[in-house]
Amino acid sequence: MALLYPKKNIALHNTFILLFDYAKLITNITSLQYNHMRLENKTAIVTGAAQGIGKGIALKLAQEGADVVIWDIQTEKAEKSAQEIAQSTGRKIIAMPNVNITKLASVQEAVQKVIEMFGKIDILVNNAGIVRDASFLKMTEEQWQSVIDVNLTGVFNCSKAVAPFMSQAMYGKIINISSVVGIYGNFGQTNYVAAKAGVSGMTMVWGRELGKYNINVNAVAPGAIDTEMLATVPAPIREQMIQKIPVRRLGKPEDIANIVAFLASDEASFITGQTFVVDGGAYLGG
Numbered sequence: 001m002a003l004l005y006p007k008k009n010i011a012l013h014n015t016f017i018l019l020f021d022y023a024k025l026i027t028n029i030t031s032l033q034y035n036h037m038r039l040e041n042k043t044a045i046v047t048g049a050a051q052g053i054g055k056g057i058a059l060k061l062a063q064e065g066a067d068v069v070i071w072d073i074q075t076e077k078a079e080k081s082a083q084e085i086a087q088s089t090g091r092k093i094i095a096m097p098n099v100n101i102t103k104l105a106s107v108q109e110a111v112q113k114v115i116e117m118f119g120k121i122d123i124l125v126n127n128a129g130i131v132r133d134a135s136f137l138k139m140t141e142e143q144w145q146s147v148i149d150v151n152l153t154g155v156f157n158c159s160k161a162v163a164p165f166m167s168q169a170m171y172g173k174i175i176n177i178s179s180v181v182g183i184y185g186n187f188g189q190t191n192y193v194a195a196k197a198g199v200s201g202m203t204m205v206w207g208r209e210l211g212k213y214n215i216n217v218n219a220v221a222p223g224a225i226d227t228e229m230l231a232t233v234p235a236p237i238r239e240q241m242i243q244k245i246p247v248r249r250l251g252k253p254e255d256i257a258n259i260v261a262f263l264a265s266d267e268a269s270f271i272t273g274q275t276f277v278v279d280g281g282a283y284l285g286g
């Protein structure tokens with residue numbers, strides 16, 4: 001009888017040790033999950049990543065483990081972005097000079113180089129965009145055409161050049177940066193709104209057509225994001241814009257980069273053909 005208590009104690013002690021080890025195992029698994037990079041071994045192209053939202057996206061994709069190729073017409077700025085991102089993430093970040101997305105031949109040549117360097121393209125983020133605002137009655141043909149060329153034809157060209165490689169590999173993620181104004185219009189932006197609505201339209205078509213090749217195509221429609229593009233808006237108008245945003249602030253490039261990283265990951269593999277509004281609730285009105 002006297003021996004029974006120590007035995008019981010030993011059993012209890014062993015149970016505690018087992019529980020302790022189990023708790024440690026769960027903690028380790030959880031922390032591994034948190035540290036897990038969703039885009040390891042992926043190759044991504046981000047257009048217009050010399051600054052603004054594109055730069056934020058390139059940084060986030062690299063933080064998630066992807067190697068990133070930057071296509072931008074601002075060669076020096078693109079080079080600087082690439083260096084900064086490579087230094088902070090340790091990933092391979094390449095800024096390819098003089099890739100003009102309005103020219104299909106230029107884009108196809110660049111795609112060949114990316115394939116030679118990395119052997120594959122897993123992710124394409126069509127982010128490059130411009131504005132040339134004027135009210136409809138004053139808008140010139142040049143203002144119309146330049147915005148359509150970059151914001152609509154540019155998205156077509158890059159996707160057209162990359163999709164054959166993705167379909168052959170039976171893997172791909174295309175994320176198009178649209179805009180909320182492509183959904184509800186905006187004064188002075190006939191060209192921009194037409195292009196962005198077109199981008200969301202192409203996203204639906206490609207979602208339907210490319211799904212069977214395991215390619216997901218989605219769009220993100222940002223509201224007002226604080227970048228160089230928005231810096232042209234006078235301060236009082238920016239203040240008015242903020243008052244119309246329920247979360248009472250402008251968006252940051254990271255706000256867009258976070259959803260792009262999710263859509264580029266396999267966590268989003270059952271999502272395609274969609275446009276996601278990221279605007280701090282401004283679309284709700286009021």
Ligand SMILES: NC(=O)c1ccc[n+]([C@@H]2O[C@H](COP(=O)([O-])OP(=O)(O)OC[C@H]3O[C@@H](n4cnc5c(N)ncnc54)[C@H](O)[C@@H]3O)[C@@H](O)[C@H]2O)c1
Nearest residue numbers: 048050052053072073101127128129179222224225227229
């Ligand atoms: N900033 C906003 O409030 C906002 C809101 C909605 C949507 N967007 C969209 O987000 C995207 C990024 O916007 P941003 O605010 O970062 O703009 P930005 O002007 O700061 O950056 C755009 C980048 O695209 C590059 N670019 C322009 N023409 C190009 C071409 N022909 N080929 C290659 N690169 C080219 C520019 O050099 C620049 O680096 C755009 O598509 C824009 O329409 C922005």
